[in-house]
Amino acid sequence: MHLEAPAYSPHTVPAVDDSFRRTLEESKGNSMTEGVESGIDERDVDVRGTRIHLMASGTGPPLLYLHGAGDLGAWPDGLTALARRFSVYRPDHPGFNASGDNSSIDSVHDLAFFYLDLLDVLGLDSVILIGASFGGWLAADIASLDPSRVDKLVLVDAAGVRAETPTPDVFALSPVEVAEHAYHTAAARTAAIGQAAQIEQDPSLFERYLRNRMSTANVGWNPYMHDPKLLDRLHRIIAPTLIVWGAEDRLLPVAYAWRWAGLLPTARVEILEATGHLPLVEQPAAFLDVVDDFLGSVR
């Protein structure tokens, strides 16, 4: 099955669950929000005292998408396509975007424990787990921490391990420089650079960007965007795993895909041509192609 470019209507993709939608509508005085109109439910869930902002859409087996460090809270179109077959959950990590803070978290491993609590709160025994970039690191940690909670694992240009290939220090880059590094195609880069330039002009956007960056720094500054202890835990992952990578990723070069492949010897590896660090955003069709094939074939 091939997932086509998203063409969503609320009638074909029901809400994740009715109580979820009811909660949302009650909390917003029954006014239809932009999110609801596009079939994406938004709500806040309380995870042991931390407010987590959650976007969700679709029906089917649960799929948890863990966003990257530079994600400003968007629902990428590619997720809408996945919502045709799956109940897609896209939380903002604690300390990111519209979620609250949790000052006890100071490592990605802490975050992994936190996400087990989130799964409990959502009543999800196990999920398909897709993690992009920073979210990929987190996904690998969760899948090794409690293998029983992860049915299938997709790592997309994932941080978390180190290869002997130089990478730019993302913490030393401005928003525009990050955009320049993150995308390959001229159109995607131009658009992303334009958006990044807005960040420094718009105080509320800048605050969101800076807070996300602080939360990333808090867990990923040292060791730089990886956890050497993960190496001794990855053998615990039992979920069938797909490694997806942009061939032209300049933030985490493709050598990192092969590093992951060496650590997860049974994983399938798909390198996407003419793609940078964010395949789901830059080349959604190609991304969905390989993900759909993987999820379909192991279903």
Added chain:
Amino acid sequence: MKLFGFHLMPYTDLPEEHLKSGDSSWVTLTNGAFDPVKGHELYQRYISELKYYDEVGFDGICVNEHHQTAYGLMPSPNVTAAVLVPQTTCKIALLGNAISLRDHPMRVAEEVAMLDVISGGRIISGFVRGIGAEYHTFSMSPTASRDRFYEAHDLIIKAWTEPGPFEWYGKHYKLRYVNPWPRPLQQPHPPIWSPSQGSGETVDWAARHRYAYLQTYSDIKTIRRAFGDFRDAAERYGYQASPEQIGWSLPVYVADTDDEAMEQALPHLDFLFNSLMRMPKDVFFPAGYLTLASTARVMAGKKGLGSGGADVRGLVERGYALIGSPETVRQQIESYQQELGFGLFSGIFQFGSLPGELFRQSVRRFADKVMPHLRSAAREEPH
């Protein structure tokens, strides 16, 4: 007014290609560009210049700490101070030890206590967090910087003032035995200074502890606001800030005439602000180094600094440096002092590529023609 002479000990002989490149002079400037033989000569010169402050009658010398940069060759203020202690009689202010960057704050407690005991109680102990770039240098998350600073400070003060051994179980430091030998000579502990770039949290922290607050590299508008905030904070904590608690630190150059002073100083100030201080904004202010609340206001006060493109004459006009004849410099300090009420003044008389000869002439003119007017009290004698 208490007068201090400050020195950044810069490495001035940078490769042409680096100067032209616009690249950072911090963190990533290769240390292959450091020539140890030239370094030796510079250290000899700089130590003699620091001693010169003492010789001409300053109340004290300021030394500080920076890392992985040509901006200043002083990774350890305690080493510089140790060199100066037997060669001087004035106060020595450590501006400061970057306690958040140390793996172990007890090393600072021990070293500063040693210096205080050896010097006969001449040490002023500044505590700082280190600048943003240094969190890159040590791969230490800037998000923990402030927390580590507070905890390291609390631990050091307790170690200096309460008999050990005691146990310490904080968030960042966990110690079964805190019991440093020696303890400082000055009681209850050496004076604490808080040099800062003006974040609201630091202003409040310094006022709460009744420490001296020292503002560096800021335009006069920012200085005015920071000193006002400090006084307000002191009042909130139930007291009036004294002049000795408020300090201003900036580059100073004194020549015979204003024009001569500008002509002689500007190229070297330019080297300081546009070559040595140059670094990307995200290295200067990494995420988490400042709180969300302080980011906007501190960055506004530092606009242009570090970019490599600052208009130096404009910086002087905005109060980042005092350049002029003895009369001009005296008038400016006096009128700012009257308005802003600071009782500590720390002049950075060596800046950028300023040659030794010009440094000495400037310091001598200041000592002869400015200092006598600013002196409010006799120089304190050490133990």
